[in-house]
Amino acid sequence: MLAYALNHYAAYLLVLLRIVAFIGTSPVLSIRIWPNPAKLGLAAFIAMWVAPTVNGQVPSPFMDPGNYILIALAETAIGMLLGFLATMVFSAVTIAGQIFDVQIGLSSATLFDPSQNQSESLTASLQSLLFTLYFLGVNGLDGLVLAIMNSYQLVPIGHFHLHNGLWQLLTTVFGSTMDLAVQLAAPLVVALLLTDITFAFLSRAVPQMNVFVVGLPAKLFVGLTVFAVLMPGLTYLFGQLFTNLFTQMNVLLQWLGG
Numbered sequence: 001m002l003a004y005a006l007n008h009y010a011a012y013l014l015v016l017l018r019i020v021a022f023i024g025t026s027p028v029l030s031i032r033i034w035p036n037p038a039k040l041g042l043a044a045f046i047a048m049w050v051a052p053t054v055n056g057q058v059p060s061p062f063m064d065p066g067n068y069i070l071i072a073l074a075e076t077a078i079g080m081l082l083g084f085l086a087t088m089v090f091s092a093v094t095i096a097g098q099i100f101d102v103q104i105g106l107s108s109a110t111l112f113d114p115s116q117n118q119s120e121s122l123t124a125s126l127q128s129l130l131f132t133l134y135f136l137g138v139n140g141l142d143g144l145v146l147a148i149m150n151s152y153q154l155v156p157i158g159h160f161h162l163h164n165g166l167w168q169l170l171t172t173v174f175g176s177t178m179d180l181a182v183q184l185a186a187p188l189v190v191a192l193l194l195t196d197i198t199f200a201f202l203s204r205a206v207p208q209m210n211v212f213v214v215g216l217p218a219k220l221f222v223g224l225t226v227f228a229v230l231m232p233g234l235t236y237l238f239g240q241l242f243t244n245l246f247t248q249m250n251v252l253l254q255w256l257g258g
Helices: 002-007 009-025 036-053 065-104 122-137 140-154 165-205 211-257
Strands: 110-113 118-121
Touching: 009 036, 009 065, 009 140, 036 140, 065 118, 065 122, 065 140, 065 165, 065 211, 110 122, 118 122, 122 140, 122 211, 140 211, 165 211
Parallel strands: none
Antiparallel strands: 110 118
C-alpha cells in the first residue's frame, strides 16, 4: 500500500483529499477533542487502503495542472457533501431536544459541549449523547468509513457531475431531517400541549389559582416524566435516523456519479 502511494502519488493525493474532507465535516470523526494529527493519520491510512482499487483517469499534475486542480477541488467537494449530509442527520437529534427544551422552559439552561466547542440545551445534549452511543453501538462509525471507501465505486475520480437536481436533493434531505426532528419531539410536545389545555380549563374553573406559578413546574414534571417513559422507544427512531443516513448518502453518490 505504501509503495503504491509513493509510485502513484497523484492518484493517492486525490483519494486523500476526498477522505480528509469527509473526516473534517462528518459527525463523530470531526470532533474537536480528537487531535488533528490523528484525523490526518486515519485519512492517510484509509487512502492507502483505497487508492489501489480506485478507478478513473488521473491526469499528471505536471503535464495537465489545470485539470488536476479541478479534479482535486471536485474530490474535496464530494467529501464535504457527504460529511455535511451525515452531520445534518445528527442535527435532527439536537433540534428535537432544543424544541423540547423550549416547551418546558429549559432553553436557557445550557451545557458546554467540548466536542463541538459550543453550548447546547440540556435535553439536546442528552439526546445527542444517546444517539452517538447508539451510533457507535451499532458500528455506525465503521459504516461511515465503509461509505467513503465505497464512494469510489459510484463516483470514480474525475467523474463528478453537478446536476441541477442536486440542489433539490439536498433540499429534500434537509426536509427529511426536520421531519425526523419533529417525530422525535412530537410525543413530548403533544403531552405538553395537553398540559397547557388542562391548565387553561383549570384557570377558568378556579380563577384564584395562579396558573403561571403552578403551570411551569407542572410542565417540567410532565415533560421529564414523558421523556423518561419514551426513552426506551428512542432506539426505534434512532434506527430510522441510522437507516436514513446511509440511504441518503447512497442517493447522493448516485446523483454525483451521474
